Amino acid sequence: MRQVSKKISAAFMQRKSAKCGNTRTDGNTIWLHDNPIARWNDDDSFEVTLAGWGTVTTRERLNSLPAVRVHQHKHEQFISHPTTTCSHMIRNLRDWFRVSKLDWERDVFTLNQLGV
Numbered sequence: 001m002r003q004v005s006k007k008i009s010a011a012f013m014q015r016k017s018a019k020c021g022n023t024r025t026d027g028n029t030i031w032l033h034d035n036p037i038a039r040w041n042d043d044d045s046f047e048v049t050l051a052g053w054g055t056v057t058t059r060e061r062l063n064s065l066p067a068v069r070v071h072q073h074k075h076e077q078f079i080s081h082p083t084t085t086c087s088h089m090i091r092n093l094r095d096w097f098r099v100s101k102l103d104w105e106r107d108v109f110t111l112n113q114l115g116v
Contacts, residue, residue: 001060001063001064002060003020004020004021004023004061005023005060005061005063005064006064007020008020008023008024008025008030008061008064009061009064009065011025011027012025012027012030012038012040012065013065013066014027015027015028015040022057023061027040028040030061032051032053032057032058032061035051035052035053036049036051037049037050037051037058037061037062038061038062038065041098043100044101045098045099045100045101046065046098046099047096047097047098047099047114048062048065048068048070048079048096048097048099049093049094049095049096049097050062050070050077050090050093050094051093051094052093052094053093054072054077054090054093058070059071059072059077065099066099067081067082067099067101068081068082068097068099069081069082069087070090071087076089076090077089077090077093078090079097095114096114097112097114098112098114100112
């Protein structure tokens with residue numbers, strides 16, 4: 001994982017501001033090339049999107065967040081939780097996916113598709 005992804009992810013998870021190259025966060029949203037790719041909700045869940053760009057860089061930035069695994073297979077984008085073998089195909093690259101933490105002691109998360 002690149003240093004920029006580690007720095008931005010850590011700041012985002014701590015709700016702090018950071019900027020590194022083409023990626024920045026104000027602690028509430030992560031922007032890559034001025035496109036929002038992650039954002040916090042009021043209920044301590046967060047949402048992620050490819051923002052229309054299924055690039056290596058966008059996937060790498062999202063993969064630095066906990067409970068998110070985005071990958072490409074045969075030119076299709078997929079999202080899953082890192083500890084599962086089940087992936088969901090991302091049909092619309094602008095769809096948002098909610099990541100909710102169910103159990104703070106055991107790091108149990110859920111992943112739900114929200115749409116555009």
